[in-house]
Amino acid sequence: MSIFIDRHTTLIVQGITGRDGSFHTKQMIEYGTRVVGGVTPGKGGQKFENEVPVFNTVYQAVEQTGANTSVIYVPPMFAADAIMEAADAGIKFIVAITEGVPVLDMTRVYPFVKEKGARLLGPNCPGLITPGESKVGIIPGRICTPGNIGVVSRSGTLTYEVVYQLTRAGMGQSTCVGIGGDPINGTNFIDCLAAFEADPQTKAVAMMGEIGGTDEQDAATFVKEHMTKPVVGFIAGQTAPPGRRMGHAGAIISGSSGTAAEKIDAFRAAGMGVAKRPIDFVELLKERM
Amino acid sequence: MNIHEYQAKDILRAQGVPIPPGEIATTPEQVEAIAKKIGGMVVVKAQVHTGGRGKAGGVKLAKTPTEAREVASRILGMKINGLTVYTVLVTAAADIASEAYVGIILDRATKKPVFMVSPAGGIDIEEVAAKTPEKILKLPIDTRYGLLPYQAMDLGFFLFPDDVKKVRAAAKIMMQLYQAFMKSDASLAEINPLVVTPSGEVLALDAKISVDDNALDRHPDLAALRDETAEAKSEVEARNANLTFIKLDGNVGCVVNGAGLAMATMDLVKYYGGEPANFLDIGGSSNPEKVVNALRIITEDPNVKVILFNIFGGITRTDDVANGIVTATKANPLKIPIVIRLTGTNEEIAMKILQENGFNASSDMDEAVEKAVALAKGGKAA
Numbered sequence: 001m002s003i004f005i006d007r008h009t010t011l012i013v014q015g016i017t018g019r020d021g022s023f024h025t026k027q028m029i030e031y032g033t034r035v036v037g038g039v040t041p042g043k044g045g046q047k048f049e050n051e052v053p054v055f056n057t058v059y060q061a062v063e064q065t066g067a068n069t070s071v072i073y074v075p076p077m078f079a080a081d082a083i084m085e086a087a088d089a090g091i092k093f094i095v096a097i098t099e100g101v102p103v104l105d106m107t108r109v110y111p112f113v114k115e116k117g118a119r120l121l122g123p124n125c126p127g128l129i130t131p132g133e134s135k136v137g138i139i140p141g142r143i144c145t146p147g148n149i150g151v152v153s154r155s156g157t158l159t160y161e162v163v164y165q166l167t168r169a170g171m172g173q174s175t176c177v178g179i180g181g182d183p184i185n186g187t188n189f190i191d192c193l194a195a196f197e198a199d200p201q202t203k204a205v206a207m208m209g210e211i212g213g214t215d216e217q218d219a220a221t222f223v224k225e226h227m228t229k230p231v232v233g234f235i236a237g238q239t240a241p242p243g244r245r246m247g248h249a250g251a252i253i254s255g256s257s258g259t260a261a262e263k264i265d266a267f268r269a270a271g272m273g274v275a276k277r278p279i280d281f282v283e284l285l286k287e288r289m
Numbered sequence: 290m291n292i293h294e295y296q297a298k299d300i301l302r303a304q305g306v307p308i309p310p311g312e313i314a315t316t317p318e319q320v321e322a323i324a325k326k327i328g329g330m331v332v333v334k335a336q337v338h339t340g341g342r343g344k345a346g347g348v349k350l351a352k353t354p355t356e357a358r359e360v361a362s363r364i365l366g367m368k369i370n371g372l373t374v375y376t377v378l379v380t381a382a383a384d385i386a387s388e389a390y391v392g393i394i395l396d397r398a399t400k401k402p403v404f405m406v407s408p409a410g411g412i413d414i415e416e417v418a419a420k421t422p423e424k425i426l427k428l429p430i431d432t433r434y435g436l437l438p439y440q441a442m443d444l445g446f447f448l449f450p451d452d453v454k455k456v457r458a459a460a461k462i463m464m465q466l467y468q469a470f471m472k473s474d475a476s477l478a479e480i481n482p483l484v485v486t487p488s489g490e491v492l493a494l495d496a497k498i499s500v501d502d503n504a505l506d507r508h509p510d511l512a513a514l515r516d517e518t519a520e521a522k523s524e525v526e527a528r529n530a531n532l533t534f535i536k537l538d539g540n541v542g543c544v545v546n547g548a549g550l551a552m553a554t555m556d557l558v559k560y561y562g563g564e565p566a567n568f569l570d571i572g573g574s575s576n577p578e579k580v581v582n583a584l585r586i587i588t589e590d591p592n593v594k595v596i597l598f599n600i601f602g603g604i605t606r607t608d609d610v611a612n613g614i615v616t617a618t619k620a621n622p623l624k625i626p627i628v629i630r631l632t633g634t635n636e637e638i639a640m641k642i643l644q645e646n647g648f649n650a651s652s653d654m655d656e657a658v659e660k661a662v663a664l665a666k667g668g669k670a671a
Contacts, residue, residue, distance in 0.1 A: 153549070155548060158553050161550055181549070277655065
């Protein structure tokens with residue numbers, strides 16, 4: 001078992017012929033993901049790498065392939081439309097990798113996707129991977145190994161760092177999910193924690209948050225009230241100055257709200273383990289399993 | 290991206306928001322001439338990207354053009370929260386009977402723009418929210434339908450419970466503010482204070498707009514409003530080189546790929562007893578040119594005693610980063626030590642390139658950070 005994706009996931013790639021889309025499609029196929037189609041308007045009828053059929057619209061791709069999941073690599077100004085097209089075509093799990101999507105676009109996209117009964121991961125996220133089964137997005141496959149730790153994070157490379165440390169310590173992962181660094185995203189920490197709690201394979205969760213917003217505080221409350229599995233947390237940005245956007249659009253301390261200190265306090269109050277360094281996850285998780 | 294008060298007022302005026310007339314100036318003589326043209330009492334206001342301008346003495350009333358020139362000569366060139374004032378706004382002073390706050394922020398929790406209005410205007414809204422939350426009305430807006438007229442009236446009645454004339458005037462301003470917010474892809478738009486004059490007129494006396502950086506590509510007119518004199522020189526250079534860079538006060542210069550790992554690296558520097566000199570994310574692409582620019586910008590800071598690279602190669606190829614380091618240091622030999630940690634994509638090739646060019650590199654993050662902190666303190670590497 002795992003969360004959100006597994007060996008049965010059938011994927012279409014929106015923006016499959018673009019620079020990023022084509023590069024990562026090859027990587028996903030190499031990893032074993034079942035990429036059943038791609039979408040690039042005007043290139044319908046072509047084959048990507050002589051193998052994957054390309055369609056003009058998501059609707060056609062779904063109709064022809066029966067795909068249940070989509071990953072989006074289109075440029076930021078077109079990402080909102082691509083997400084809504086996927087939801088409208090009946091895709092139930094949409095992963096938006098694109099960075100730099102205007103935030104106001106997401107205020108329209110989020111309720112639209114919800115009303116269609118679909119789940120959106122991202123935007124501005126590395127996607128997710130169920131080691132040994134399927135990867136959707138850009139997380140490097142070789143740093144992961146199958147196992148029973150659930151990993152969820154707002155960051156890309158910081159996730160890789162922690163997963164790499166876990167793998168080196170012989171601790172495999174059930175699913176690693178990057179929820180993305182934007183202020184408005186489709187899937188938050190609580191969604192992932194609830195899914196990990198319900199997943200029989202997952203025995204413990206590593207969670208990497210960062211400054212900005214209150215998603216981590218809400219997650220801590222959820223852990224306290226609803227989780228039976230141990231959760232260890234980390235917050236990036238303890239040395240970040242207030243009022244500055246630290247790379248991610250959502251990583252900003254507004255006034256006195258969204259600081260690392262208040263998030264760490266919330267973790268402690270919920271009885272979670274608190275990793276001071278990425279390497280600390282290894283020992284803290286071992287102690288709790 | 291923050292824009293200045295006078296720029297925000299121009300955007301609001303274009304939507305029809307009533308605002309007293311004003312012009313900007315960069316010399317006391319210009320201020321005097323503008324004050325003469327406006328006639329009567331004027332306010333001279335420092336245009337800097339920081340709050341607390343009034344408290345710092347950056348906002349002054351003047352009864353005559355001569356007095357306006359005098360206060361301007363004190364405000365121009367002064368520093369407010371570390372930012373030098375190069376421009377002032379000279380605007381007609383208004384008589385004030387009451388002050389209110391009206392703002393829209395993009396709210397993460399509701400995933401919507403949220404109107405916040407309060408009859409307790411003119412002061413810090415965060416303080417009002419903390420001490421007297423009952424004096425604030427919050428209203429999330431579904432952007433698919435926009436601000437509906439009855440909602441605008443609701444907001445108006447909260448400000449002026451017993452005067453429908455003022456309610457209608459305020460409601461109209463709410464609609465105009467919402468239009469300005471949406472049209473400029475803002476993350477924040479506020480009028481503070483929104484005042485009522487003794488004759489019952491409703492006017493916006495101050496305005497603030499922050500534009501979503503992600504949306505600047507579709508608003509070249511707004512992107513052009515950026516004031517580079519209001520930012521650190523190194524940050525302007527970094528943005529032009531497509532790097533995300535924020536200057537800090539420490540002495541360990543950090544070059545990292547990815548925002549989360551960059552923050553975690555800064556935190557680890559602090560954990561081992563050091564102070565980071567900056568946040569720098571070279572991003573996901575594999576362009577050696579970015580490394581060259583990053584090194585140039587960091588070494589321009591005289592505080593920096595050591596450079597720390599922390600690269601986790603995913604999309605980023607570590608051999609590209611290694612080549613960037615070699616190219617940059619050949620062109621401009623480093624005067625300070627460099628500590629390199631890299632792992633991931635093409636790690637073996639990168640290590641070979643570095644070794645052939647006389648650099649040591651580690652694949653362990655903690656080891657590299659500890660070593661960099663020791664070097665910054667003037668000690669020998671551990």
